[in-house]
Amino acid sequence: MAVMDRAVAREQALDAAEELFYGRGIQAVGMDEIRAASGVSLKRLYQLFPAKEQLVEAYLERRDVRWRGRLAEFVRGREDPEERILAVFDWLEHWFAEDGFRGCAWINSYGELGATSPRVVAQVRSHKRAFRAYLADLIADAGLPATLTAPLFLLAEGAMVTAGITATTQPAREARRAAAVLLQSA
Amino acid sequence: MAVMDRAVAREQALDAAEELFYGRGIQAVGMDEIRAASGVSLKRLYQLFPAKEQLVEAYLERRDVRWRGRLAEFVRGREDPEERILAVFDWLEHWFAEDGFRGCAWINSYGELGATSPRVVAQVRSHKRAFRAYLADLIADAGLPATLTAPLFLLAEGAMVTAGITATTQPAREARRAAAVLLQSA
DNA sequence: CTGGGCAGAGAACGTGCGTTCTCCGCTGGG
DNA sequence: CCCAGCGGAGAACGCACGTTCTCTGCCCAG
Numbered sequence: 001m002a003v004m005d006r007a008v009a010r011e012q013a014l015d016a017a018e019e020l021f022y023g024r025g026i027q028a029v030g031m032d033e034i035r036a037a038s039g040v041s042l043k044r045l046y047q048l049f050p051a052k053e054q055l056v057e058a059y060l061e062r063r064d065v066r067w068r069g070r071l072a073e074f075v076r077g078r079e080d081p082e083e084r085i086l087a088v089f090d091w092l093e094h095w096f097a098e099d100g101f102r103g104c105a106w107i108n109s110y111g112e113l114g115a116t117s118p119r120v121v122a123q124v125r126s127h128k129r130a131f132r133a134y135l136a137d138l139i140a141d142a143g144l145p146a147t148l149t150a151p152l153f154l155l156a157e158g159a160m161v162t163a164g165i166t167a168t169t170q171p172a173r174e175a176r177r178a179a180a181v182l183l184q185s186a
Numbered sequence: 187m188a189v190m191d192r193a194v195a196r197e198q199a200l201d202a203a204e205e206l207f208y209g210r211g212i213q214a215v216g217m218d219e220i221r222a223a224s225g226v227s228l229k230r231l232y233q234l235f236p237a238k239e240q241l242v243e244a245y246l247e248r249r250d251v252r253w254r255g256r257l258a259e260f261v262r263g264r265e266d267p268e269e270r271i272l273a274v275f276d277w278l279e280h281w282f283a284e285d286g287f288r289g290c291a292w293i294n295s296y297g298e299l300g301a302t303s304p305r306v307v308a309q310v311r312s313h314k315r316a317f318r319a320y321l322a323d324l325i326a327d328a329g330l331p332a333t334l335t336a337p338l339f340l341l342a343e344g345a346m347v348t349a350g351i352t353a354t355t356q357p358a359r360e361a362r363r364a365a366a367v368l369l370q371s372a
Numbered sequence: 373c374t375g376g377g378c379a380g381a382g383a384a385c386g387t388g389c390g391t392t393c394t395c396c397g398c399t400g401g402g
Numbered sequence: 403c404c405c406a407g408c409g410g411a412g413a414a415c416g417c418a419c420g421t422t423c424t425c426t427g428c429c430c431a432g
Contacts, residue, residue, distance in 0.1 A: 030389055165300075
């Protein structure tokens with residue numbers, strides 16, 4: 001681990017943080033464990049992130065970009081604008097089926113730190129706002145009324161939470177079916 | 187605090203635990219704080235609950251009974267079976283508007299301890315299963331198809347999560363409207 | 373009145389962890 | 403070849419907290 005570029009160390013730290021924080025919870029993972037998993041020394045870790053809370057913030061921020069990127073990429077594969085909306089739920093199903101899926105990272109973080117960390121709350125709100133805005137765009141692109149945004153968003157959120165708690169993929173299909181009904185009746 | 191009946195001490199401990207755990211998170215509250223808030227000595231606390239995890243379990247269990255009781259009581263006030271289903275969402279709105287509302291206690295607990303405490307996970311699953319079953323009963327009583335259960339449940343879960351994160355009551359109304367549309371098209 | 377045991381207060385213990393510090397080796401410029 | 407400084411390893415520090423222990427006083431059976 002000789003000369004390690006600052007940016008590289010940052011990525012490695014965030015890789016380890018993401019895997020551990022998401023998989024086991026934030027408070028359950030110590031900084032030393034992140035050092036061990038990432039190969040980035042404690043000194044360096046604290047140079048990059050002056051406190052654990054900021055590592056958490058960076059973890060959520062980077063995961064947000066990637067998560068929405070993966071979703072958008074999947075959705076782009078569909079042609080029909082209405083199909084694209086439903087594709088969001090198809091993607092949820094893929095996500096729920098992934099190894100190590102343990103619910104929505106932001107909802108979980110909110111449950112864990114919502115009462116004590118304003119920085120975490122800000123990340124969670126910003127992520128959910130972005131996801132909702134993305135849904136709104138898909139709906140607008142399909143020429144559908146904006147009033148569809150809220151129900152589809154709530155269905156997606158409900159599916160994430162329920163998939164996490166029950167450890168099943170079913171909620172994605174249930175939400176998709178309900179979304180299709182709502183699209184019909186619009 | 188002279189002679190304190192075991193059952194009374196238990197209730198006082200659970201009262202304090204509920205207020206503190208729900209309001210600030212479970213890991214953020216120490217046993218000593220529960221002692222201070224409840225007036226139940228540490229010794230007694232550990233007689234009643236051999237470990238913190240079991241106090242948490244009891245907190246979730248008692249809250250489940252009360253939460254579903256309050257919901258059912260509210261819903262019983264409506265005559266029409268379909269109105270009763272929508273009343274669930276009206277009740278959610280009341281709940282979201284309460285002082286100190288901070289999202290769904292079970293979703294939050296899952297986010298905080300889902301990865302480390304099987305007892306907590308069991309409580310969360312059992313609560314969500316009971317809530318879903320209650321919805322299913324309302325739907326059956328209205329002579330509506332059982333396939334409505336899943337979407338209404340997901341809407342309610344999405345509303346709880348979103349109301350918690352955004353600290354607004356709006357999601358209850360949005361979910362209600364969507365539920366009404368789904369009832370129409372059934 | 374007396375003594376034994378229960379209960380509370382709070383100290384004590386052990387551990388885990390966020391954060392900082394110390395020490396040492398390596399590297400690269402003179 | 404020499405030395406200044408950066409970086410890593412990991413010890414150290416301080417604190418918080420779950421859990422247990424000790425001490426003291428009170429209540430009540432005899």
